Amino acid sequence: MSELRPFLFELGVEEIPHWMLQPAMADIERLFRDVCQTNQIDPGELNLDATPRRLVLRCSGLPVRQADREELVMGPPKSAGQGAAMGFAKKNGVAPEALLTEVTPKGEYFAVRHQIQGRELRDILAEALPVLISKIPWPKAMYWTGKGGQTFIRPIRWMVALFGDNIVEFEFAGVKAGALSRGHRRMGSDEIAFDHANYEERLEKNGVILSAGKRRKRIQDGIKKLLRGKGLTLIADDSLLNDIVYLTEYPTPILGNFDAKFLDLPQEVLSTVMRHHQRYFTLKSADGKMAPHFIAIMNMKADKKGYVVKGNERVLEARFNDGRFFWEVDRQRSLASRVPDLAKVTYQTKLNSNYAQKANGIREGAVRLASKLGYNESDITRAALLCKVDLTTELVKEMTELQGVMGGLYAQADGEPETVWKPIYEHYLPQSMDDAIPASLGGKILSIADKLDTLEGCFGIGLIPSGSKDPLGLRRAAQGVVKTMVEGNLRVPLRQSVTAGMQANALLYPPAAGEPNRETQLWEFFLDRIRSYFREVRGFAYDEVNAALAGQWENLPDVLDRLFALKLVRQTENFEPLAGSFKRIGNILKQAGAVGGTVNPSLLETGPELDLSNEMERVLAQVAEHRKREDYIQALTAIATLRPAVDAFFDKVLVNAPDAAVRANRLALLGRLFNEVSSIADFSEIVVSSTSE
Amino acid sequence: MDSYQETIFKLKRFWAKHGCVIQEPYDIEVGAGTMCPETFLRVLGPKPYSVAYVQPSRRPADGRYGENPNRLYKHSQLQVILKPAPANVMDLYLESLEAIGIRLDQHDLKFEEDNWESPTLGAWGIGWQVMLDGLEITQFTYFQQCGGVDLDLVPAELTYGLERLVAFLQDRKSVYDIEWVQGVTYRDVRFLDEQQFSVYNFEKADVGMLWKLFELHEAEAQRLIDEFRTLEAGPEKSRFPLLSAYDHVLNCSHSFNLLDARGAISVTERVGVIARVRKLAVGVATSWVDQQALLAAGEVAA
Numbered sequence: 004m005s006e007l008r009p010f011l012f013e014l015g016v017e018e019i020p021h022w023m024l025q026p027a028m029a030d031i032e033r034l035f036r037d038v039c040q041t042n043q044i045d046p047g048e049l050n051l052d053a054t055p056r057r058l059v060l061r062c063s064g065l066p067v068r069q070a071d072r073e074e075l076v077m078g079p080p081k082s083a084g085q086g087a088a089m090g091f092a093k094k095n096g097v098a099p100e101a102l103l104t105e106v107t108p109k110g111e112y113f114a115v116r117h118q119i120q121g122r123e124l125r126d127i128l129a130e131a132l133p134v135l136i137s138k139i140p141w142p143k144a145m146y147w148t149g150k151g152g153q154t155f156i157r158p159i160r161w162m163v164a165l166f167g168d169n170i171v172e173f174e175f176a177g178v179k180a181g182a183l184s185r186g187h188r189r190m191g192s193d194e195i196a197f198d199h200a201n202y203e204e205r206l207e208k209n210g211v212i213l214s215a216g217k218r219r220k221r222i223q224d225g226i227k228k229l230l231r232g233k234g235l236t237l238i239a240d241d242s243l244l245n246d247i248v249y250l251t252e253y254p255t256p257i258l259g260n261f262d263a264k265f266l267d268l269p270q271e272v273l274s275t276v277m278r279h280h281q282r283y284f285t286l287k288s289a290d291g292k293m294a295p296h297f298i299a300i301m302n303m304k305a306d307k308k309g310y311v312v313k314g315n316e317r318v319l320e321a322r323f324n325d326g327r328f329f330w331e332v333d334r335q336r337s338l339a340s341r342v343p344d345l346a347k348v349t350y351q352t353k354l355n356s357n358y359a360q361k362a363n364g365i366r367e368g369a370v371r372l373a374s375k376l377g378y379n380e381s382d383i384t385r386a387a388l389l390c391k392v393d394l395t396t397e398l399v400k401e402m403t404e405l406q407g408v409m410g411g412l413y414a415q416a417d418g419e420p421e422t423v424w425k426p427i428y429e430h431y432l433p434q435s436m437d438d439a440i441p442a443s444l445g446g447k448i449l450s451i452a453d454k455l456d457t458l459e460g461c462f463g464i465g466l467i468p469s470g471s472k473d474p475l476g477l478r479r480a481a482q483g484v485v486k487t488m489v490e491g492n493l494r495v496p497l498r499q500s501v502t503a504g505m506q507a508n509a510l511l512y513p514p515a516a517g518e519p520n521r522e523t524q525l526w527e528f529f530l531d532r533i534r535s536y537f538r539e540v541r542g543f544a545y546d547e548v549n550a551a552l553a554g555q556w557e558n559l560p561d562v563l564d565r566l567f568a569l570k571l572v573r574q575t576e577n578f579e580p581l582a583g584s585f586k587r588i589g590n591i592l593k594q595a596g597a598v599g600g601t602v603n604p605s606l607l608e609t610g611p612e613l614d615l616s617n618e619m620e621r622v623l624a625q626v627a628e629h630r631k632r633e634d635y636i637q638a639l640t641a642i643a644t645l646r647p648a649v650d651a652f653f654d655k656v657l658v659n660a661p662d663a664a665v666r667a668n669r670l671a672l673l674g675r676l677f678n679e680v681s682s683i684a685d686f687s688e689i690v691v692s693s694t695s696e
Numbered sequence: 697m698d699s700y701q702e703t704i705f706k707l708k709r710f711w712a713k714h715g716c717v718i719q720e721p722y723d724i725e726v727g728a729g730t731m732c733p734e735t736f737l738r739v740l741g742p743k744p745y746s747v748a749y750v751q752p753s754r755r756p757a758d759g760r761y762g763e764n765p766n767r768l769y770k771h772s773q774l775q776v777i778l779k780p781a782p783a784n785v786m787d788l789y790l791e792s793l794e795a796i797g798i799r800l801d802q803h804d805l806k807f808e809e810d811n812w813e814s815p816t817l818g819a820w821g822i823g824w825q826v827m828l829d830g831l832e833i834t835q836f837t838y839f840q841q842c843g844g845v846d847l848d849l850v851p852a853e854l855t856y857g858l859e860r861l862v863a864f865l866q867d868r869k870s871v872y873d874i875e876w877v878q879g880v881t882y883r884d885v886r887f888l889d890e891q892q893f894s895v896y897n898f899e900k901a902d903v904g905m906l907w908k909l910f911e912l913h914e915a916e917a918q919r920l921i922d923e924f925r926t927l928e929a930g931p932e933k934s935r936f937p938l939l940s941a942y943d944h945v946l947n948c949s950h951s952f953n954l955l956d957a958r959g960a961i962s963v964t965e966r967v968g969v970i971a972r973v974r975k976l977a978v979g980v981a982t983s984w985v986d987q988q989a990l991l992a993a994g995e996v997a998a
Contacts, residue, residue: 017786018824020809055807143811145822147781147838147850157822158838160783188790189800250806281830299830301804311804314829314864321766321869328764347959349966 005121007047007064008167009199012132013184014058015161021249023142023156024053030139031060038131042069044124052213054252056188059213061199065166069121077105078113088113125166129173132164136175148176161185165199186210187252190303210304211252218248225256226284226298235286235294243278250282251302259283259316263295265323271408272326272398279404281319329398337417338410342388344395353464358391361456365390368452368504375495378444379422386426386449389414393427407431433483436540440487447491451500454480459504462525463512481532488559489536496557501526533559537566546690547573553685561633565684568635573689577646578639584649585686588673591658600671606664607672611651616672618648623679635683642680700862700876703796704750707774707856710795711748714788716776719749724943725950728753728814729775729855733942736817739779739839740981741988742848748776750858754950756957759894762887765870766860769893770886774856781838781852789836789854793828797865804829812837816949816973818844818981821853833861843981903960910951914972917944921979924987934990938983945976 019027028051039046048063078091081104092099095115105114137153144154153176164171164180173180184195184202186209197205203213212218222244226237247254265273270293277283283297299315306312345359366387373383393399393410402409411428415421422445429446430453432438441447457480461467468477488497505522514521530552537548543566551565572578607613622641629638658673660666680686698706712718722732729735729751738745751773759769778785790800810825812835823837835855839847859871859882868874872883920941927933952969955961961969 018807018809143822145838145840145850149780149850150846150848158781158783188786189805250808302806303801303804306802306804308802310802311829314803314831317864317867317869318830325764325766 005066005068005070007066009165010060010062010065010128010167010171011163011165011199011202012060012171013161013163014136014159015163015185016056016058016155016159017157018055019053019058019156021055021246024055024058024249027058027139027141027156028053031058031135034135034138035060038127038135042122042127042131043072044069044127052215053249054211054213054215054218055250056185056252057211057213061202065124067125067167068123069127071121072119074117074119075105076115076117078102078115080109081111081113083113091115125169125171128164128166128171132171132180133173133175152176168198187303190253212254215248218251218254219244222247222254222256222300225254229256229258229298230286234289235296236288237298238285238287240278240284243282243284247282247300251300253302253304254300255304255306256284256298256300257306257312257315259297259299259312259319261295261297261316261319261323265320265327266293266295268323268327268330269409269412271405271412272330272402273323275402275405276322276326277319280322280402281315283315283319325401326398329396329401333396333398333409333413334416338389338392338413338419339417341392341395345391348391348394351460353466356460358394361460362388362391364456364460364507365449365452367507368455368500369448371500371503372448372452372493372495376444376448376493378448382420382422383426383445383448385419386423386430386445387452389419389423390427390430390449390453433486435479436482436486436536440483440490444491447487447493451484451487451493454484455500455504458484458525458528459501459508460512462521462528463505463508463514465518467524467528477528478532481529482536485529485532485536485559486540489541489563492560494558494560497529497559498526498557501529533562537562541566543570546688550684550686550688553681553688555682564633565635568639569684569689571636572639572643575640575643577643579689579691581643581646581649582686582689583691584646584653585677585680586689586691587653588677589687592670592674592677595670600667600674602671602675603664603668606668608656608665611648611655612669612672615645615648615652615676618645619672619676623676626679626683630683638683642683645676697866697875698797699878700858700866700874700882702877703862703865704774704858706796707792708748708750710792711746711776714746716746716748716778719747721749721751724946725754726751726946727755727949727953729773730814730819730853731817731946731949732775733939735775735777735853736819736842736977737939737942737981737984739777739842739847739851739853740845740985742992743988744779744849746776746778748774750774754893754953756893756897756953759890759897759957761894762872762883762890765872766863768859768871768886769890769897772858774854774858776854776856777851778854779851780849785852789826789834792854796861798828807836810835816952816970816977817842818974818978823853828864831860831864833857833864843984844978845981845985897954897957901954901958903955903958906951906955906958906960910948910955910969913944913947913951914976917941917948917976917980920944921976921983924983929990934987934994936987938980938987941976941983942980945973945980948976949973 032049032051035049036046044066046062047065050061052059076095079087088102089099091113092102097115103114103116105112141156144156146152146154147158155176159176159178162175162178162180163182163184164173165182170182171180182196184197184206185191185193186195186206191209191211195205195209206213212221230237273293274285277285277297283299286294286296286298288294297319301311345362346357348358350356350358350361366384369383369387370380373380390407390410393406393413396409396413399406399409407430408428411424414424414427425443426445426449429441429443430449432441432446432450441450458477461475461477466475487493502522505525533552534548537543538545547566547569551562551569554565556562602616607616622645625641626638629641656669658666658669660669708718719734722734726732732751734747734749738747752770753773754770756769758767760767782788794800806827807824808827811820811822813820819839819842821837821839823835825832826834826836833856837853839851839853841847859874862874863871866874872881872887874882876882876885920937924933924936924938927936952973
């Protein structure tokens with residue numbers, strides 16, 4: 004075993020966008036492990052770190068040399084004769100008498116055994132690192148050394164590659180790897196000498212906290228200290244905290260104030276300005292209301308003169324003033340009076356449509372849903388009419404993330420009833436799989452109608468997401484519909500809604516001859532989203548999801564009920580064996596090409612066959628009762644009691660009876676059982692685990 | 697405390713010291729300093745070039761009649777192009793801030809991702825907005841493409857928003873209160889521009905006339921581009937007035953901005969009109985690259 008030495012690789016880059024750093028660390032680790040595997044090196048313990056200006060990989064110990072190894076090269080068969088042996092020996096640089104004979108199942112072969120000396124790791128790394136750098140995948144790379152030059156996320160300005168005390172010598176994009184690191188842009192040196200033991204300490208002296216965990220803790224502790232005894236509570240925002248951890252090398256929180264007169268602006272506006280535009284944390288007072296203070300995070304040690312606090316306060320005040328100006332100007336005209344302006348706002352260039360048309364599409368869908376869910380039709384019509392109008396307001400032009408929310412607030416200010424303004428306010432929800440769905444029924448309806456309209460429009464002109472690309476957010480839209488329907492317990496038939504929507508859409512955008520069926524495409528797209536929702540968000544096993552979706556269902560909450568029942572009942576002892584039998588039944592029916600038929604009781608043989616029929620009728624009657632109450636747990640539990648009868652049947656009865664009438668009758672019996680049960684969930688989709696028996 | 701004009705002098709002197717040609721503003725209306733031929737055309741081709749200039753940038757839709765403390769129809773950018781970008785360009789930028797009196801140990805500075813793209817110019821780049829104590833003071837871009845052409849040398853473009861920056865330095869809540877020079881405020885110098893151009897742009901501009909102007913400039917630019925393309929390599933092609941063609945493109949672009957501010961461009965038209973300007977900009981850019989190659993070949997031969 005070769006001696007182990009620590010290895011440190013630091014890639015010094017101009018400020019990398021914060022949201023790319025964590026994925027980049029994972030990519031570097033993966034690529035480095037690949038290098039080690041290819042070269043048969045044990046990487047030992049790996050550590051990855053990142054700040055905006057550096058990506059760092061450290062190994063606690065890599066061998067100085069690769070282990071020596073042997074390689075067996077097979078040659079021609081011995082039967083090929085001496086000439087072939089000579090040629091093979093020459094090609095491999097050995098004397099013919101040094102050739103070995105290898106015995107294989109196919110006969111005897113000439114062979115050569117090469118002793119391969121392990122290479123110096125320094126050489127391996129010097130070759131592998133430039134390739135590794137060029138392989139890191141970035142969302143949008145640039146070139147900077149000139150056309151045709153290397154690309155990376157931002158220009159690389161320095162590199163450190165230290166193996167033990169030696170530099171691993173290589174070059175990338177004109178930068179040579181060296182031994183010196185650089186500190187913080189304003190608080191550190193540009194030439195930091197260090198060794199493996201004091202690397203982090205030396206960086207910290209130069210204004211860089213390497214560990215994201217330490218930066219996070221410094222922010223959290225700093226905030227606690229700032230707030231002590233002030234009666235203020237932080238409104239936690241983990242995603243903001245994470246952004247700031249990767250936006251800074253030496254984060255320090257500061258507490259700033261703003262004039263309490265701004266508190267009469269909508270909190271949504273204040274919060275958007277602070278959190279989204281300025282990356283400030285917001286605070287609440289003891290009474291639970293927003294406090295006229297904020298926490299900003301500097302990328303430096305201390306604000307000794309208070310200039311940073313003051314600067315941030317002034318920026319915030321200017322932004323709030325803008326917000327107030329827009330809020331006041333916008334309210335000079337009611338939303339309703341702005342409706343005609345919607346025709347001037349482009350919705351989709353390729354659809355050649357504007358938001359007046361979009362609002363109409365939403366209205367049609369929303370009314371269909373409202374009628375099924377008992378929501379007041381004129382309220383939902385008005386909400387649909389007004390829901391996109393805030394796109395014409397100055398505030399939303401300025402803060403696009405407040406679309407919908409501002410529409411709701413303006414509608415409220417105009418005196419629209421809650422059954423109208425609340426749906427508008429909520430209709431962009433959920434914005435992600437982690438986001439809440441609309442709380443109000445009207446919000447749910449409007450949200451679904453909006454997203455369905457988007458999907459129908461885009462699928463109608465062939466704008467279908469492919470691969471990982473989804474510029475129009477169609478996957479998110481479909482996921483939003485699924486999530487809202489399931490979690491909002493909306494028992495409306497999704498398939499029917501899609502059909503109705505696509506029919507209305509086809510009137511606007513008639514399909515071309517020979518184009519694929521849009522409705523089928525959209526429905527398959529939905530099925531994919533539904534599967535992924537139940538599996539990834541709700542954690543059901545893929546076979547459970549397949550089984551439930553293969554049943555006869557209309558609405559998604561009902562699918563959820565079945566999934567819960569399946570998950571529960573599959574753990575009981577009879578279930579999986581029964582599922583195994585159903586798979587067998589499915590195959591038998593498929594092979595026989597059986598299509599139903601009624602069971603003729605007089606043809607049933609006494610014994611297991613008649614027993615199964617009797618059991619089945621008894622159980623199916625129970626199941627029908629349970630299903631009336633949508634009690635799938637009881638239904639599946641009842642079905643599971645069929646196991647002994649099914650087992651006995653397969654033990655003793657030959658389905659493929661010589662008598663055609665008996666055979667057909669047996670297939671009809673199985674067919675009835677299979678179809679009745681499959682309408683709840685297709686048991687044959689269940690993958691029976693070998694350990695459950 | 698430095699006056700507005702003193703800060704501009706200092707920035708110009710700083711960049712002059714670092715090898716920039718100091719230019720005066722271009723004399724055709726543009727929406728941003730990037731559109732000036734000193735940037736748009738000079739970044740093309742293999743010749744190094746560094747330049748700095750203040751460019752009044754006119755964005756008709758941003759006008760607020762002089763009533764909004766932070767929003768202007770015509771704001772001023774200090775535009776710096778370093779082609780190719782030196783490896784220490786970030787350090788140079790930080791030094792330029794110190795040159796105008798910003799002590800970097802007393803202020804917070806962050807570089808936040810902000811890529812730039814101009815559909816009308818067929819141009820894009822990668823970069824940051826520079827945040828000083830929470831205020832965006834500079835746009836920093838490494839150009840990648842201009843006029844749809846990949847750039848031979850990658851330039852760094854630094855665009856300082858002068859009004860904002862000076863309001864910060866002078867601790868003013870409104871840009872109109874900036875001291876232009878002792879005894880003269882920004883309001884004294886610029887208020888009437890803001891007010892009158894807002895009135896014109898939003899209320900008075902004759903839409904029919906603007907469309908006519910747009911079409912005249914478009915036709916002239918296209919005529920020149922077409923003629924250039926028919927020419928064989930030779931003296932006539934080398935001296936062909938592509939710069940004049942580009943002036944007409946800028947005029948088109950400004951007419952478009954005025955029409956837009958006037959609300960005269962419908963949804964369906966908008967994308968199409970942008971594409972028309974883009975076609976001209978790309979036409980001039982690709983022709984310019986050809987002409988530069990021709991000139992370079994001539995120099996080698998001579």
